[in-house]
Amino acid sequence: MAEVDLSWLARQVAAGDAQAFRSIVHHTQARLYRLTVRLLGNPSDAEDTLQDAYVKAYQALREERFDGRSSVQTWLYRVVTNTAIDAGRRRRLRPVASAEQQEAEPPQEHGTSKAEAWAALGELNTWLARLSPEQRSVLVLRSVEGFSTSETAAILGCSEGAVEQRLLRARANLMPLKEEP
Amino acid sequence: MTLERQQDARLERLARATDDLAPPEGFEDRVMVAVYRAPQPRAWLGRLALLGCFAAAAGTAVLVSRTEQRQLDTKTLSVLDGLEDTP
Numbered sequence: 001m002a003e004v005d006l007s008w009l010a011r012q013v014a015a016g017d018a019q020a021f022r023s024i025v026h027h028t029q030a031r032l033y034r035l036t037v038r039l040l041g042n043p044s045d046a047e048d049t050l051q052d053a054y055v056k057a058y059q060a061l062r063e064e065r066f067d068g069r070s071s072v073q074t075w076l077y078r079v080v081t082n083t084a085i086d087a088g089r090r091r092r093l094r095p096v097a098s099a100e101q102q103e104a105e106p107p108q109e110h111g112t113s114k115a116e117a118w119a120a121l122g123e124l125n126t127w128l129a130r131l132s133p134e135q136r137s138v139l140v141l142r143s144v145e146g147f148s149t150s151e152t153a154a155i156l157g158c159s160e161g162a163v164e165q166r167l168l169r170a171r172a173n174l175m176p177l178k179e180e181p
Numbered sequence: 182m183t184l185e186r187q188q189d190a191r192l193e194r195l196a197r198a199t200d201d202l203a204p205p206e207g208f209e210d211r212v213m214v215a216v217y218r219a220p221q222p223r224a225w226l227g228r229l230a231l232l233g234c235f236a237a238a239a240g241t242a243v244l245v246s247r248t249e250q251r252q253l254d255t256k257t258l259s260v261l262d263g264l265e266d267t268p
Contacts, residue, residue: 018216025212033204047208054212055219062221120198127191143189144196171188 006072013061021058028073032080038140039084039133041125043118045091046084053083070154077155081137088133127175135170142167 004027012020029050036053037046057079060066066075124144128136141152142163153160 018213021216022209022213025209029204029208029212033208034199034202037202038199043202047204047211050204050208051212051215055215058216059219114201117199117201120195121202124195124199127195139192143192144199146196171185174188 006076007068010061010066010072013058014064014066016062018058021061024057024072024076025054028076032076035077035140035145036080036084037121038124038144039081039137040087040091041121041128045087049084049087050080052087053080056083074151074154077141078157081141081155085133085137088136092133130173130175131170135166135173138163138166139170139174 004023006024006027009020009024013024032053033046033050036050037043040046040049053076057076060079066072070078128139131139137156138152141147141155142149147155149160149163153163156163
């Protein structure tokens with residue numbers, strides 16, 4: 001994700017170059033899609049949410065609301081995570097939202113993703129179903145995406161202590177491991 | 182194995198197993214269509230509004246300054262008239 005100079009591309013976008021934003025999308029979509037689908041557990045919701053997050057990011061860059069205090073990569077993770085948390089909250093408010101109904105269904109057109117990966121996503125989604133969107137985001141960033149506590153804190157815009165506390169609560173709220181072989 | 186280690190082991194396994202998940206073909210194009218369709222940011226509009234505010238403030242300052250100057254001139258003339266009238 002960091003092979004290209006995202007800061008330079010971000011400056012180009014701010015100057016009005018929309019094609020530079022296409023390059024940002026091109027170089028970041030794989031990792032950000034994985035994060036979003038792990039956060040939401042559903043490919044269709046993940047695609048809509050990631051698209052919304054990219055539109056927000058584009059508008060923020062054009063309006064020069066990206067202050068450069070963090071790296072572009074960390075900032076993009078923040079935009080995507082916050083958009084996914086909002087989407088998760090809205091979904092919890094829907095009356096039909098049950099863990100089974102939210103389970104990952106491999107979309108027809110996803111030829112590049114293996115069936116085992118979708119099955120694993122379904123397992124992850126069912127296991128994390130009890131967590132609030134905030135707890136799920138901490139657990140996914142820290143223990144699935146592999147970010148350090150300080151990186152997770154930077155993405156979530158909170159202190160490292162808050163990350164550790166949320167992580168403890170998330171672990172306590174996880175479903176029992178009885179079905180693990 | 183402690184519960185935390187069991188959880189970590191399962192999370193690691195699921196992280197590896199979901200590493201192959203990828204966005205659908207054409208997702209980049211879909212995003213760019215959404216970007217172009219979204220209301221275009223108008224940073225220049227904000228700057229124009231700010232410029233308008235500065236212009237209005239400057240105009241008001243000039244007006245106030247002229248009025249004050251006129252009042253001062255009138256007062257000075259009155260004082261001078263008074264002095265001339267004094268024998």
